[in-house]
Amino acid sequence: MNNIKYKEFTNGEMDEYFSWLDTDGNVINASDGGIIFVDGKYYWYGMKLRPLPSLGGGKGGQTTTVGVVMYSSSDLYNWNYEGVILHCSNEVGHPLYGPMRFERPKVIYNEKTKQFVMWVHYIEYPGDHGFAIGTAEAGVATCSTINGEYEWRGYTRPVDNAGAVRDCTLYKDHDGTGYFIYDRAVDDEDRCLYIVKLSEDYLSFTNEYRRLDVAYRREAAAILYQNGYYFMITSGLTSWRTNPAKYFRAESLWGPWTDMGDPCVNDTGTTFESQSTYILPVEGKSGFFIHMAERHNTQNFERCSYIWLPVEFPTADTICLNYRKTWKLEDFI
Template sequence: MKLFSLITLLIVIKTLAFANTNRPIADTVEHGTVLFDTDGNPINAHGPGVMYHKGVYYLFGEIKNGKTWLVPGQNWEDYRVPAGGISCYSSTDLKNWKYRGIALKPVVNDPDNDLDTGRVIERPKVIYNQHTKKFVMWMHIDKNDYNYSRGGVATSDSPEGPYQYQGSIKPNDQMLRDMTLFKDEDGKAYLIYSSEDNNTMHVCLLSNDYLKPTTTYVRILENKKRESPTIFKNKGKYYLITSGCSGWSPNAALYAVADNIMGPWEEQGNPCKGPDSGVTFFSQGAFVLPVADRPGKYIFMGDVWNKTDLEKSAYLWLPLSINDGIIEVYYP
């Protein structure tokens, strides 16, 4: 799903009730203000993912600059901006973010290239492979009509990049659209993505080097029309939050739970609670961030899309709690 808009950038990092302390992970940012990096520039990292490595959080996201246009001939509001590549920011406190540069650069005037500015480069996620010593980025690669539907992969020797593009693939000859990436405690990694024209989710085991999909995969949430997956693990259980498919307009998030990442998955309700929970507080989930050294504490990271001016799209970060296996996300 791509969503409705708020005019200004909104990020909330609400106080999380950590065990043995009432301190927030970061001071609450005032509503309605632009979030700036440490150089004083607005953060530009949409559809984000976060990797924690050696005491540092690395934030990766889509760079959205330039004029928004509506792709003609589509049966949904297919708004686009030129693909700007993938940005990287770093932080040690989840409050102060340093711009580390363009982690994956786009190319210009090469329409056959996956990374051309006329293509779609979305939802980057990065994990580290201890065996190859490589940082591996997966992302959704597409054309403006969304019929290409492939997963792209890039690698780097350092977390901030630059990342070298390795190409794209349709896992097991299936569509890959909205996606996320998950590394389990045993070192195995998985792609979770919308497939089959967004009718069904797939969970696919990656090769040991994280560079290729294997033939081990399952179909979940069949015929449910879900997208924008975000996954995390708590006390041996896997939690998957997804959005519906309603173009850039907001809808209700839903989640599912499993004892094994390959299923079976048991569908649950909407994790969002309170006013505007039926439209995920006008956001769309992009990532759930486990807070380092705070077991059981998570941040739900969402995009607040401005569909007619995507460069001005906002963010919403909220604490996510788990009580007796039930997810709850509250807007303050």
């Protein structure tokens, strides 16, 4: 068991790897996931990445042979391992045979169907990005409980099959409508963020969508709503290399969206050497959000670190991120 009881958030520095351990003493390995609050607890989920393979250089470490895992917490500092909620398969030829990818999994709850619905960026064995069907899809799974075993429901592409799916996220609006936001790639150059409305059961895509031309060649979207505005933080397309974040603002998810520039204060153009993953609204604390990001360790993907920072509002219609090595919730709420 881990004897450490965390009382604050600690963000890892690039020259000193910080291991965020679960209550069993194991490194938390939940890549590019999100958090959902259910029945008094936070549930953090993400794809379990692989250690540095014998080939070296991190090759293959960005894939999984386990699946999507989950942790739970009552205070956001200390996390209990819940187990694997979406399993890879050991059966050769199975759509979930690993190594493969469940990249950027996100979960929202459908009150009408009483189902938790997960969408992912799905890439079949051996987990290499492509444009062919099976190498760049939107995959979906469901479960009647937040921490149960999710049932794989298959994969598809929004809009049309010409647009490959890259980084994606989910957003559930005030009225319960679900949206799938993703980087749609026609080829390596023609890539742009799209917002697609989900069906009422969240299991398929409608024909209502928008191409966000202002977010051309952007990915890793993370969204919050506050003060009558939607704010969306994004990343540029530089593969595993970090780049300046950029955020957009709109009064409607359908836009128009305004380019607001880089939200990171006193940064060197690297999003504090990380990339956006999700924006968490803290339960019971209206107007307080945590920007979740990840530092991808390409030398050993199993040892990525997490960069969590409070979202600040200099004015009602702007946001910013200030880097803090350590910080506490009570400092802000």
